[in-house]
Amino acid sequence: MKPVSSVSLTPQDPWTIPLFIGGAVFTVEGIAMILPIENRTRHPKDYTGPFGMVALATATNVLVNLATGFYGYLAFGDEASGNILVSLPNMWLYRLVSIMYASMVFLTFNLQLYQPAEAIYAWLIQKVKSEFVHKYGNIATRTVLVILTFLFAVLVPRVDLMMALIGAFCAGFLVFILPIISELLLLHSEPGGIGWVTWVKDILILLFGVLAFVTGTYTSLRDIVKAFNLKH
Template sequence: MYFLKYVATRFEDVKAVVLPGESEEDFDPHAHRHIPKPTTYSETMMHMLKGCLGAGLLAMPNAFSRMGIIYGTIGMVLIGIFATYCIQVLVHAQYLLCKRKRRGYMAYNKSMRVAVQDGPVCMRGLEGFFANGVDFFLLFWQVGICAIYFVFVAENVKQVMDFYGHSMTVRMLIIYCYPPLLLLSLIKDLKLLTPFSTISNFAVMLGLYLVFFYLIEDDAEIDDSKLQMKGIKEIPVFIGITLFALEAVGVILALEYNMEKPRDFTGLCGLFSVAMFIIITIYVTLGIFGYLKYGNKCEGSITLNLPQNQKKAQVAKLTFTLALFLSYPLQNFVAWQIVWRKSRKKFRESIRPLADYVIRILIATIPFGMAVLAPNLEAFMGLLGAFCLTFAAIVFPALMEMLVYWPKKYGFCYYKLFKDLLIILFGIVACCSGVYTSALEMLAGPKH
């Protein structure tokens, strides 16, 4: 049910009713949000945990196989803290913009537009560019997730079919998955998709239980090779996979928006920080145990390492396959919503229904084409995390904060300005290096 609420509120601005004589300093955007059914602290926490325990979680052993146990753990913790801080920067910057404009809430792209308009004079003609940039990276992120779902489903089904003597390539399975997923993507009523989401959640819970069963059934063996990093070139892909697993900036902002007490979301001991601590702990645990179990043979999803000849392992693979298969139309709906919101007014009223279906088919077909061209799961995750999330969850939040504090609110010796510039620089470097190394792995071709 949360996904329906997320889609309904993702693209709306909440306008505040300002009381007479109320100054900007006295104005509290949180008090002027009017959410029909806000979520409690515990409900938001459950949504947060559920939203981050998916395909990215299953890639953690592969990520640790690149960095080793020591560097992988340190890297995961540092990236987790850094990513958490950047999202908190974004939420706080949006809060300050809402106070300035006296609104209860502004969507991410709208916030970026307003921040650029209030920033240096030399940037004020670029507000459309940066606002569209936010939508572009969020759209590419959603389309990329759909492509990853294609690859994940195909690779896991392939292993089960291989055991029963039905050999088929990953690409052919992706092609067979396309028609049913395309039909599901044409469903317009989200209420019809709600049962699919419920089944998907139960499948994820069952699959995680079965995966951990295999990881802890034998005694772990630690040797020096598992403590060492494979090479410097693995760092960008590790960062990309970790960001893919940790960050879902659109969902996180929607959770903060829908909270009953949004002030409890941020802060050192706020809900987001506590949730990220739990998530990072789970990721590190799965990463370490998965790497100890399968070593350098860790696949892009830990389900691909499970024994092919055991029924419990086959059930684990098929439950995660079912979960992501049923989640595909929901993820695809978000991508369609971004495109349709920006393009619907360009079509005449008479042809809008036809244009709607054409866009839905196009949005469902693009990730299919991406998956067929490069069915390499871990490289796909690294590319998506490096390209989209370094900008959407690192560069843009720092840029927005820098513009919000323009021109004389940067603190002692302009420390906030230099801090944001360093964050932006890190994000750009991580993006370029991560995209390059992940693209090389994708061009190397599929493993199967």
């Protein structure tokens, strides 16, 4: 582990900041899962609130990722790869870390793909009137999603850049832009209207979201093109 004074605390390339924002949003964003999981919980009151399941899960996720990024950068510096597991030494202890991480992904993968699988299956049974689709469509949908995810991880040369692209383009829109627009439209029809504090807060978040959306998408696409050109 290197001392903090031995590593650079400022980015050498300012364009890496949008990549960081996109990757960070992709890592901690789970807004698409909040409502579906809440609808299935036995005690919805324990799900939200300052000490609810969402707050605790998000805080834990942020702290774990902060610790991984902080200590990973202290250990490897600028030589750290997009996947920190690739940078670990080839020793049995670090192999155990990789096995634990793979087990975590395996056990939680069903939850992560729950909403897309349900949405695709509901669309299928509406469009295709077949007993086979009604009986095996759900399993087939989940199988195809798993295979596509596997191929995505194998074929994409720089998964970290693709994560940044998805975080900036998709998750950034869902996290920063769409909720603000929805809140303004909803409060606009309320009797009290929109207060100035809400206006200032929403405008600042919206501007940040648009900036992160544009710069993150551009930077990640640019670096993905560079990565493919270097590979070929």
